[in-house]
Amino acid sequence: MQPIEGNLPSVSLLHAVLAPAGIAVVGASADATKRGYKAMEGLVKGGYRGDIYPVNPKADAILGVKTWPSISAIPGKPTLALLCTPADTVPDLIAECGRRGIKGAVVLASGFSESGVKGAALEARMMANARAHGVRIIGPNTSGLFNLHHNVNLLALENLKPGDIGIVSQSGNMLLSLALEAQHNGQVGFSTYIGPGNQSDIGFNDYLRYLGEDVHTRVATLYVEGFRDGRQFLDVAREVTAMKPVVVYKSGSTEQGQKAASSHTGALAGSYRMTVDLLRQAGVSVVQYSDEILPVAEGLGRLQKSEGKRVAVVADGGGQATIAADRLAEAGLTLATLSRETQLKLEALLLPQASTLNPVDVAGSSDANPSLLAECMAVVAADANVDSVFLVGMFGGYSLRFAESLLGDEMRGAESMIELAHASAKPLVIYSLYAPIKPPALRRLHEAGLPVYASIEHAVRVLAALGERGEYLAKCAVQPAGPPMQASPKGQAMLTNAKEQKRDLLEFEARGLLAEHGIHVPDQRWVQGSDELGEVARHFGEQALAMKVVSRDILHKSDAGGVKLDLAGDAALRDAYQTIMANAKAYDPSARLEGVLVTPMVEKGGEVIIGMLRDPVFGPVLMFGLGGVFVEVWEDVAFRSLPITQADAESMVNQIKAQKVLEGVRGAPAVNKQALVVLLMRISKLVDAYPSIRELDLNPVMAYPDSHPHGYAIVDARIIVEREE
Incomplete structure (x- = not known):
């Protein structure tokens, strides 16, 4: 089983805010339907060990905790304030928090920049007060936060288990979905949750850095609708993914690209696909479906990485072995080629009808002794051609399906798998069709840190994420990009001239800039008048030529009839020149025509x-x-x-x-x-x-x-x- 890679050195200012010594609940309420009550309930029932300061001028105590009429009246030194009050009260409350020495504020209210011009002005006033008084803002329009290892539960969610999955989600309902899924799983726990809201102050990159530094977090998990500073997020992600896994679900996978663009590149960029590629480049594990978030986070948190993408499948049924092989191939994983030595060891363990190729199908060999599956897993895990092991079938359910007396064998098999997981650096991932009912052997595996899945697809997605992370970490250790390229005086002058003339480079200039820096471009001649065509014909000789209009105003030359191909000889060049000029003028009478570009025809490729x-x-x-x-x-x-x-x-x-x-x-x-x-x-x-x-x-x-x-x-x-x- 893989150890965690480590944590970043602590530099984030969020540690004091997210693990506060004292919390002021501004707008605390005795009404059980109010957020000010739920927050108090979460802190009191959750066993928060710091000081709680409910702020409510109309109450003496809430849930047995003395209230205070204002932030200024609080006697202690709270680090964090939770503001449960309307939006228009927030700017002044932030200033009051700053004067009281409170370092951070969680602003629940909506009605800020997300609501229009008036809300944006209110948000600007809030941030001006926050900067003036040194207060960091979580939100506004946030669902709140919890830090379970410090008993901070401002959401008052019940049955949350402290664990090692840190979450940042722009959707409060997505957090609730993950929390309910974790309860059903029974073994998954969380470290910290933050709802970033409008990110007026603290953004995704800040939260990711905090999770990278947090000793209680083994995997950072984010639900993202959009980034404000994607470049900085990628920089932080590269730092964090070198230490621990990061899982992102990015919504908006069907969004349209940019509607208007001045190039093919511009039309294709700005898309979900681009965002996913850039995240993966930074080592982030991107999941495509929302129901993959928690399984992948759990698997990466527990297993961390695989050295490669070669998977050995051990199965007790041919049908599911085939399904597993199909899903592995679709996910970009490969079935490991087992060595002859490994196959001989498997043949010694299994019945003659078993298949010792990969997938390994035990073909009934385990019916009377389910612990045999653990022995097969140990054999394939020892093969140098194998990077990870995938158990597929009904392990955990033999005593339910066949005979209760098999429970002892299953428990011994589970213990052997646990020993193998601790002894081997190769991840062991288990799919069992009995996982939903949690029989004893599977509970034992899960309690020991082995992920057990009720879906082959989820298990395969985890295996893929482990392999991708292993490959990424291996690439991080290799070559730098080499020395930078220096701008040339000629190239600089070319771009400066175009900028001053408020135009883009003409094509012959663009090709010239590329050639200036060692990028091969075919020979070219810029022709500004028909009288130059004779010399051009002599220069190129018998080569077949292409001619294109040169104009800063015509973007798509073919649409304007501004391209002629397979030209040879002086006469052909002159005819093509006259035709192109006439076509371009008809296409756009106001276009500035700056001649044509003549280049050799290139061979097909x-x-x-x-x-x-x-x-x-x-x-x-x-x-x-x-x-x-x-x-x-x-x-x-x-x-x-x-x-x-x-x-x-x-x-x-x-x-x-x-x-x-x-x-x-x-x-x-x-x-x-x-x-x-x-x-x-x-x-x-x-x-x-x-x-x-x-x-x-x-x-x-x-x-x-x-x-x-x-x-x-x-x-x-x-x-x-x-x-x-």
């Missing part, structure tokens, strides 16, 4: 796209995927936050679903993936060297096999310049 944009939430983001005219239809793309490492670049190339396009279809040779990795790395450094590049679009880029001298050819290049609108 695998069409990919490479793009970059500076996302308002996550900062600079790189995109790679299947390119061409249908890029926005297929949407087969991968995103990474910049700068990237080589491992990031390699994972982008390997992530796209259309791998057959890169690996060669219908006799076509495989493309040079390493050349694409190098190109992605150079684009990452180029963007870092030139902060005024707002968007970059290379589409299509032709990808070629190893025999090609460069491995790729950039057919079309667009660079959008950052400027004041």
Whole structure:
């Protein structure tokens, strides 16, 4: 069983706020339907060991605790205030908290920036008072918080078990759902819960850092509707995931991308898919379905990681073994190839009809002795080809299904599994169809820290998360990105000139900037008049040529009739030039036409796209995927936050679903993936060297096999310049 990796050094200011020495409940009430009563109930019944200061000028005591007429009248030194009062009272109460020395305030009220202009002004006044008096704000519009290891339960939820799962959720109902699910599970417990609300002051990145530092938290779990500072969150996530797992459920998976965009990259970014890619790049385990949140959090909290994605399945039924194999393949896991030595050991344990391949099907061998399953698990766990072990079937239910006398064998099997889990670094994950009724052997496993699941799908998602985390941690230990790229005087002047003229780079300029920094682009000639075409024809000789209009005002050249292909000779170039100019003027009479660009036709290859944009939430983001005219239809793309490492670049190339396009279809040779990795790395450094590049679009880029001298050819290049609108 995996030990926890560790905790971050404590630097968060939230420790004193979330583990307060004293709590003021402002708006405490004797009315059981009010939040001010429920909070008091949670603290009193929950055994909070600090001082409780109910603030209510109309009561003498609430739940046996003396009340105080105001915050200023409180005699002790509370660290935290819970404000259960209307929104319009909050700004002045925050100032009063600050004067009283209270460090943090939980603001339950709604009616702030989420409600419109008037609420936003109220929130601004609240924050001005908070900053002036040194008070940190949780909320407003928050569901509250609890810290079970310090008996702080401001939600008054019952039957919460202290444990190692920390939760931050923008949905109070999602927290309630997880709490009820944990009660049904019986073994899952929580450390801290926080509802971030409007995040006027403290945001997701602050809460994640706190959970990373908290000694009681083994896994941080977040339900996120949207980030305010995604870039900073990713930075914190990289720190925390190096120490402990982080699980995120991001809502909004069906949201539309940006409605209007100036490039293919802009149209595809800003999406749920991009957010998921960036979170995974930072080591976060992203779950797709809400019912996976708690199972994955439990599995990662208890088991931490797997060294890889090779799984050995031990099953007592062929049907469920097949289902498990299907789900493992869909999740990107592989069935481990068991060594001949392992198979011989299994043959010695099992009946002749058993299968000793993977999945291992014991085929009735365990009917009279369920502990045999534990022996099989130990055998496959010892195989060097195996990273994790998955038990599938009815373990725990043999004594119920066959004979009560088998209970002793099942309990001995459970103890053997526990010993194996503690002795091995390889995770053991168990699915049992008897899990919902919690028979004794399964209760014993769960109590000892082995996760037991009632769903093959949940168990497989846990195995996938363990493998992903192991691979991520291994990548963290490898190569840096190398020295940065330095901006050149020529490139800087080009971008400055475009910015001053309030335009983007013309295509020949964009290609020139790429070439300036070692990125191969085909030869080109910018033609401003037909009298230059003779020299262009002589320069290129017999090569087939492409001609494209050059205009800052025409974004999609093909739509304007501004592209002609397979041209050869002076006459063909002149005819194409006249046609393109006429088409462009007809398409947009006001467009500024700055000539044409002539380049050699490139040979066919695998069409990919490479793009970059500076996302308002996550900062600079790189995109790679299947390119061409249908890029926005297929949407087969991968995103990474910049700068990237080589491992990031390699994972982008390997992530796209259309791998057959890169690996060669219908006799076509495989493309040079390493050349694409190098190109992605150079684009990452180029963007870092030139902060005024707002968007970059290379589409299509032709990808070629190893025999090609460069491995790729950039057919079309667009660079959008950052400027004041």
